[in-house]
Amino acid sequence: MPKSAFAGGVHPPGMKEMSAGRPIERAPVPERLTVPMSQHLGAPCVPLVQAGERVRRGQVVGAVDALVSAPVHSPVDGEVVEVGECLTAAGSRVTCVTIAPDGGQDFDRWVPVEGDDVPSTVRAAGIVGLGGAAFPSAVKLVPPKEHPVSTVILNGCECEPYLTCDHRLMVESPERIVRGGVLIAEAVGARRVVVGIESNKPDAIDAMRRAADGTQVEVLPLPTKYPQGAEKQLIWSVLRKEVPHGKLPAAAGALVHNVGTAAAIADAVDSRKPLVERVVTVTGRVARPGNYLVLIGTPVSDLIALAGGFSGEVERVVAGGPMTGPALGTLDVPVTKGMSGIVVLGPGDAPKPVDGDQPCIRCGRCSEACPMFLQPFAIGTYANVRMWDRAEQYHALDCIECGACSYACPTYRPLVQLIRIAKGALMAKGVRP
Amino acid sequence: MSERAMPRLVVTAPPHIRAPASCRSIMLWVVGALAPAAAWSIVLMGAPAVITYAACIATALLSEAAWNAAARRPQTLGDGSALVTGLLLAMSMPPRTPWWISVAAAAVAILLGKMVFGGLGWNLFNPALVGRAFAVLSWGGVLSALPTKGWYRVIDVPASGALDAISGATRLAIAAADRAAGGAYGFDLSAQYPALLFRNLEGSLGEVSAALLVLGGLVLIWRGIIDWRIPAGYVGTMAVLSWAFGSDPLFHVMAGGVLLGAFFMATDYVSSPMTRNARLVYGIGCGLFNAVGRFFGSMPEATTFAILFMNGMAPLLDKAFAPRTFGWVKRDE
Numbered sequence: 001m002p003k004s005a006f007a008g009g010v011h012p013p014g015m016k017e018m019s020a021g022r023p024i025e026r027a028p029v030p031e032r033l034t035v036p037m038s039q040h041l042g043a044p045c046v047p048l049v050q051a052g053e054r055v056r057r058g059q060v061v062g063a064v065d066a067l068v069s070a071p072v073h074s075p076v077d078g079e080v081v082e083v084g085e086c087l088t089a090a091g092s093r094v095t096c097v098t099i100a101p102d103g104g105q106d107f108d109r110w111v112p113v114e115g116d117d118v119p120s121t122v123r124a125a126g127i128v129g130l131g132g133a134a135f136p137s138a139v140k141l142v143p144p145k146e147h148p149v150s151t152v153i154l155n156g157c158e159c160e161p162y163l164t165c166d167h168r169l170m171v172e173s174p175e176r177i178v179r180g181g182v183l184i185a186e187a188v189g190a191r192r193v194v195v196g197i198e199s200n201k202p203d204a205i206d207a208m209r210r211a212a213d214g215t216q217v218e219v220l221p222l223p224t225k226y227p228q229g230a231e232k233q234l235i236w237s238v239l240r241k242e243v244p245h246g247k248l249p250a251a252a253g254a255l256v257h258n259v260g261t262a263a264a265i266a267d268a269v270d271s272r273k274p275l276v277e278r279v280v281t282v283t284g285r286v287a288r289p290g291n292y293l294v295l296i297g298t299p300v301s302d303l304i305a306l307a308g309g310f311s312g313e314v315e316r317v318v319a320g321g322p323m324t325g326p327a328l329g330t331l332d333v334p335v336t337k338g339m340s341g342i343v344v345l346g347p348g349d350a351p352k353p354v355d356g357d358q359p360c361i362r363c364g365r366c367s368e369a370c371p372m373f374l375q376p377f378a379i380g381t382y383a384n385v386r387m388w389d390r391a392e393q394y395h396a397l398d399c400i401e402c403g404a405c406s407y408a409c410p411t412y413r414p415l416v417q418l419i420r421i422a423k424g425a426l427m428a429k430g431v432r433p
Numbered sequence: 434m435s436e437r438a439m440p441r442l443v444v445t446a447p448p449h450i451r452a453p454a455s456c457r458s459i460m461l462w463v464v465g466a467l468a469p470a471a472a473w474s475i476v477l478m479g480a481p482a483v484i485t486y487a488a489c490i491a492t493a494l495l496s497e498a499a500w501n502a503a504a505r506r507p508q509t510l511g512d513g514s515a516l517v518t519g520l521l522l523a524m525s526m527p528p529r530t531p532w533w534i535s536v537a538a539a540a541v542a543i544l545l546g547k548m549v550f551g552g553l554g555w556n557l558f559n560p561a562l563v564g565r566a567f568a569v570l571s572w573g574g575v576l577s578a579l580p581t582k583g584w585y586r587v588i589d590v591p592a593s594g595a596l597d598a599i600s601g602a603t604r605l606a607i608a609a610a611d612r613a614a615g616g617a618y619g620f621d622l623s624a625q626y627p628a629l630l631f632r633n634l635e636g637s638l639g640e641v642s643a644a645l646l647v648l649g650g651l652v653l654i655w656r657g658i659i660d661w662r663i664p665a666g667y668v669g670t671m672a673v674l675s676w677a678f679g680s681d682p683l684f685h686v687m688a689g690g691v692l693l694g695a696f697f698m699a700t701d702y703v704s705s706p707m708t709r710n711a712r713l714v715y716g717i718g719c720g721l722f723n724a725v726g727r728f729f730g731s732m733p734e735a736t737t738f739a740i741l742f743m744n745g746m747a748p749l750l751d752k753a754f755a756p757r758t759f760g761w762v763k764r765d766e
Contacts, residue, residue: 010452012450012452013450161450232759232760236759242759242760243760244760244761244762245758245760245761246760247760310440313440314440314442315440315442315443316442316443316444316445316449317442318447318449322447322448322449322450323447323448323449323450324447324448325447325449326447327442327443327444327445327446327447327449328442328444329442329444330442331439331442343449345449345450349449349450350445350449350450350451351451351455353443353445356507359551359552359553359554359555360554361456361514361553361554361702361703362554362702362703362705362707363459363702363707364660364702364706364707364708364712365452365454367707367708367756371759372758372759372760373756373757373758373759374758375707375708375755375756377707395758395761398758398759398760398761403447403448406447406448406451407448407450407451407452408452408454409451409452410452410454410455410456410458410459411455411456411512411554412451412455414446416446416447416448417446
């Protein structure tokens with residue numbers, strides 16, 4: 001039985017049954033790959049190749065000398081056709097390397113990554129958090145001296161509705177995830193490795209348990225509740241410890257990595273494989289929802305076509321989960337390292353966009369929903385009138401931007417966006433959490 | 434993918450899915466929870482009740498529409514809050530209220546109780562109670578001297594004590610007179626339970642059946658629309674204090690406006706606190722001032738003013754009982 005859930009949170013419909021039973025399929029090589037130089041949090045990479053240059057699968061095509069960054073590799077053997085600007089799913093224009101793949105790719109060969117130890121290998125492999133945040137993973141493998149990590153937590157919650165890429169990975173490749181967890185624990189000197197999985201994925205729990213048998217890795221079923229997979233809520237669920245305000249998870253003795261990230265780390269260390277592809281769930285109003293192993297840089301329009309095209313009336317296409325992912329204005333954007341899914345929503349799946357500023361009716365649902373125990377209505381109201389100091393008193397900077405408050409709001413106030421505005425204004429004033 | 438097959442994509446901010454409860458659905462649940470008691474009052478009282486409901490609800494809706502039109506703001510009747518205010522106000526009025534008092538009270542409730550503050554969400558006090566307070570303060574004499582004909586009559590209770598008989602407009606008034614006389618009339622409070630529960634023609638429209646009000650209130654708690662802490666704090670405090678003041682707790686919970694107030698008036702989102710602990714304290718405060726007003730006050734409006742007073746306290750309670758933020762040791766470390 002899972003332990004009791006963290007306080008707050010919401011219960012959106014899971015909508016996972018459409019794709020949860022579909023095994024991971026390799027997506028075909030697209031005509032062109034558009035590989036952005038900024039797919040991670042931190043410093044963008046600088047292109048290291050020029051138009052006309054030959055590249056090989058796994059060759060570094062972009063890098064930068066900065067602590068928080070991750071190099072970018074060519075996912076295929078091919079020829080660089082352009083180095084220019086492209087639009088990403090997040091809505092920003094970034095430098096991209098466009099590659100024309102050769103006919104007939106060997107997916108089992110790549111330019112091996114270098115690295116003497118786990119952190120340097122992970123860094124060279126360009127691995128970032130695959131759950132969506134895309135924070136460079138190597139940075140987290142060198143924890144601060146003053147806070148030793150005793151427990152590595154692998155995040156297999158996948159609490160966002162619709163998404164099933166982590167679910168399928170746990171069912172199909174549990175041994176890679178277990179191996180990744182062991183490597184991470186060795187790198188940071190942790191004793192325990194715990195895989196947290198929401199109880200709505202019993203087959204994943206079984207598969208992980210079998211793979212973890214005889215290792216130091218434990219599998220812990222957790223209550224199904226959004227945002228169970230948020231870092232602080234997951235740490236609380238596993239360790240019953242709150243990460244202190246403004247501190248790293250290491251302050252609670254924990255380090256969290258996504259299960260997909262752990263598998264990528266195992267591949268990088270054991271097979272010298274860089275991060276050039278990932279599993280993406282394509283689901284919702286498409287003819288054949290499923291989970292696909294996709295080369296980084298593949299256009300989203302190709303994924304929609306791969307899933308049989310749109311089915312029925314389509315209104316929104318979301319990159320990532322529907323609780324936090326951006327809605328796309330065009331399908332001409334590439335898959336990036338942090339993109340866990342493409343969710344196609346129709347008119348009945350989401351409420352109509354609301355015009356103007358709707359009133360707060362002070363029902364308190366946002367406070368009940370907030371897993372950080374904030375009072376989002378108050379921060380939202382102060383953000384409306386630009387009273388940043390009051391927003392700070394209500395701890396706006398502690399917001400994890402999970403969107404539970406907006407989800408719960410009966411007048412559809414854009415609470416999480418208002419809080420983001422307040423956070424931005426406070427950070428610009430030099431206030432730090 | 435061909436251009437032709439490409440739908441027009443809508444770009445909105447996340448989350449792209451929303452909980453099913455909307456402002457309108459919540460308001461309609463409240464109306465639905467009040468409906469059994471309201472319907473029962475119409476069945477028992479007929480035309481006078483219908484006139485009061487119609488006058489209050491129609492005036493509430495028209496006042497809000499007129500204000501929005503005059504202020505050139507978008508119409509807001511669709512949110513359902515004016516309907517709830519009109520219905521609640523009617524249920525807090527006596528059945529033979531002259532129609533013009535209902536109209537005046539409903540107009541004041543919406544215009545001075547809500548719209549002048551900026552509309553839904555910005556008012557400090559419960560609009561329906563503002564309307565009722567306005568009516569009883571302006572025409573208290575008219576309301577307490579309503580025509581007594583047909584089913585609506587003064588209750589006569591044969592006295593078992595030292596005096597011959599007692600009569601009054603409501604059971605609560607008789608109980609108060611008996612208390613003032615030191616129990617000389619021997620008014621049996623527990624004998625009033627059946628009438629208060631199922632068929633109470635005296636008092637306001639909403640007091641017609643305590644059982645139906647509790648049923649509606651429990652439905653709202655079950656649906657997660659109101660927080661149990663407010664009615665529990667309110668009714669619990671009322672019962673304990675009634676007992677402490679030497680009277681019958683059940684009678685005092687069921688008689689007068691306590692149940693309508695505890696489940697439907699004090700729980701109004703806008704004018705009540707927003708966090709759990711503050712809501713419990715607020716409910717207890719409502720019960721405290723209601724009981725003190727009923728046992729020691731000089732006017733029969735304890736419920737109205739207890740809730741209005743606690744409405745004013747709500748923002749302070751929210752501040753005083755704000756929850757601790759996750760990761761913080763105390764609220765203001």
